[in-house]
Amino acid sequence: MALARRDIVQIAGLISPAYLWLTAAVFLPLSAMLYFSFLSSAPFDGSAPVFSLEHYQAFLDRPLYRGLLWKSIQLGLVVTVICVLVGFPCAWVLAKMIRGRWREALFLLVILPFWTNSLVRVFSWAILLRGNGILERGLDAVLPFDVSLNLMFSYPAVVIGLVHSYLPYVILTTYLSLQALDDSLIEAARSLGARWGTILWRIILPLAAPGIIAGAVLVFVPVVGSVLEPRILGGRAAGTFYGTVIEDQFTAVFNWPLGAALSFILLAVVLACLALTAPMLRKAQT
């Protein structure tokens, strides 16, 4: 279809402000970071830039960085699995067991925390998980034996904080795909004598898969690059992950080129994850 000249002017006028802004504040910065990652040191003292691969080499040579990336990927997997295992039944109950106004209200309640301040939510867990904190005292009051529960500054604390932050994503995407699932399919299978396990495995999960996978990606990607939860809930000992090491390069060590290289390696992991799941995600959109 050929476009009239005035249409082209109109398209350009409407679209270019938004995309120029995105270019100036996202795409150019990402390019600048790629450029920085190949510099030996930041060129802020006026010296000529020296190109080198040393920061990528450092990632390959030093087991510290590789180990931390692996640790962050594992953390991403653990949190994603927990979110799916908890989120799927939750979405099922919302989509198939509750009707009318209640469903709308409960759905809103589930996704509301997700749009509140993430920092504040992480901080609220710190109050709960502290040794001699509210959770320990609460359990002490209910249970007949003495519990000693100091989860603060531990790996489980980081996992709890992250699950709390990202669970609503999985519930939201799974709920949307379950809502599109026709109940008569389940009834048909049931009347033909299929057991619940078979129905779940052969009908529900395949049809809900795009939504579940979309949710899983939305959890995994930010968790691999998380900084806040490890810092506040993991502390010094349990809170060192790939993301916090990148942050250190920018705020404490001031080795920006190394930070840029580590960021780009993380971006590669993220893009690989998105590319692997892209066919599924496209299905989820339609």
Next chain:
Amino acid sequence: MSVIAGRVFLGAVLVFLYLPIAVMALMSFNASPFYALPFEFSTTWYTRLAGNAEMQAAAARSLIIASATALIATALGTAAAIALWRFEFPGKRVLQLLLFPPIAIPWLITGTAMLIFFFSVGIGRGTPALILGHVALAIPYVIVVVAARLRTFDPVLEEAARSLGAGAWTVTRRITLPWIAPGIVAGALFAFAVSFDQFVVSYFLATPGDTTLPVLIYTAIRKGFTPEINAVSTLIILASMLLMFLVSRVFRFGGER
């Protein structure tokens, strides 16, 4: 799964989601600064907050930045969404795909990239850098929300107006914009929330002593807990919940009843 077991499970998940927030809110009214029980009601920490000039300055800055972000991102995003909806043109798919990087790339990466770039070109850190960054993060959300609303709009209405002699601007102003107004309002509220709740990107772009509220709270937490943070955090949570409740009123995102 029986209906009762299902409801109990959902209830347990809701407790998990709200317990920490509820405890924090409760503790902000506790007299003891060390979360000591028994609970003793007091509004000390809110009174202290009222006298904390640094906290108030940061809150004011956060509100200004979020308002500016909502205004700019909504204007630019709505214009782009209308063009993407109204026309078929080469490169449209690419433009739609380009909306995903700002949403999908972890904020840690976007934030550090912005820091490097803004520093290199002389913008540096501070309020202009924060607005520049926040608007970019919010634009894709506005486009997605407005585009969703546009999908319910029948293009025949635009054609009818045009065939009666209305120009492109009149069609947009008199026909299209009124129809998609709920989408625009929801987009603006989203944009406000993206900016007001933003921590990671702000953390890299704010200057010490000239920070947004979340960055100031983070610094305070890392220095050591003070109950004043409970109080201000409770207020923030209440504000953002109210905001999202408003969004849900103008824009139904839970699907049909």
